[in-house]
Amino acid sequence: QQQVKQSPQSLIVQKGGISIINCAYENTAFDYFPWYQQFPGKGPALLIAIRPDVSEKKEGRFTISFNKSAKQFSLHIMDSQPGDSATYFCAARGGTASKLTFGTGTRLQVTL
Amino acid sequence: EAEVAQSPRYKITEKSQAVAFWCDPISGHATLYWYRQILGQGPELLVQFQDESVVDDSQLPKDRFSAERLKGVDSTLKIQPAELGDSAMYLCASSPGQGAEAFFGQGTRLTVV
Structure with missing residues (x-):
């Protein structure tokens, strides 16, 4: 049972453009929503995370938008750069003791 | 910078053989996770x-997989016997405690032939 649905599966953006990746969840007990960035041959690295008490969080060029009523959250990468080319995973967790449930990933390619 | 160490980085094994992976978490991290990531999917x-x-x-498929962390520090994940469907990246992660940010190692890429 997939509890976190992620789209699109792949994304091509021109340098300087905005990359948008969307996730939707079903479990209302989820209270922590991180995004991970993974380069080939490496483990995932935490990029940015949000809790449902805020609707938006921004760190540099990366912004999470959160819609609690729709049970959706998204990652926006502003001024996308070729170095941002990687696979991005959204995830969700409910409570401090529970596991992270990951989305299926979005492969982002930023072209020159 | 402290990192989660995993070995080996790559492992090729024949089906029905035993294989083991090792993980050394960041010092002081009480929580340790083992994840499996199949190509094209999330962990x-x-x-x-x-x-x-x-x-x-x-x-954890307990009929063939086992994991231990005897002294609460490093950990070993074992598969016996390995099956073709076990081919995947095996990721170890650690965190200071449950609910805290988890840091991932580089993983062990397992190929079962």
């Missing part, structure tokens, strides 16, 4: 330890 939790105790192993 899925296999087992979670809090110190030396198993907190969650509900997704």
Whole structure:
């Protein structure tokens, strides 16, 4: 049972453009929503995370938008750069003791 | 910068053979996770330890997989016998405690032939 649905599966953006990746969840007990960035041959690295008490969080060029009523959250990468080319995973967790449930990933390619 | 260490980085094994992976978490991290990541998918939790105790192993195929963290520090994940479908990246992660940010190692890429 997939509890976190992620789209699109792949994304091509021109340098300087905005990359948008969307996730939707079903479990209302989820209270922590991180995004991970993974380069080939490496483990995932935490990029940015949000809790449902805020609707938006921004760190540099990366912004999470959160819609609690729709049970959706998204990652926006502003001024996308070729170095941002990687696979991005959204995830969700409910409570401090529970596991992270990951989305299926979005492969982002930023072209020159 | 402290890192989660995993070895080996790559492993090729024949089906029905035994294989083991090792993980050394960041010093002081009480929580340790083993995840499996099939190519093109997100990581899925296999087992979670809090110190030396198993907190969650509900997704661990216990007929062939075993995991231990005897002294509450490093950990070993074993598969015996390996099957073709076990080919995947095995990721170890650690965190200071349950609910804290998890840091991932570079993983072990397993290929079963």
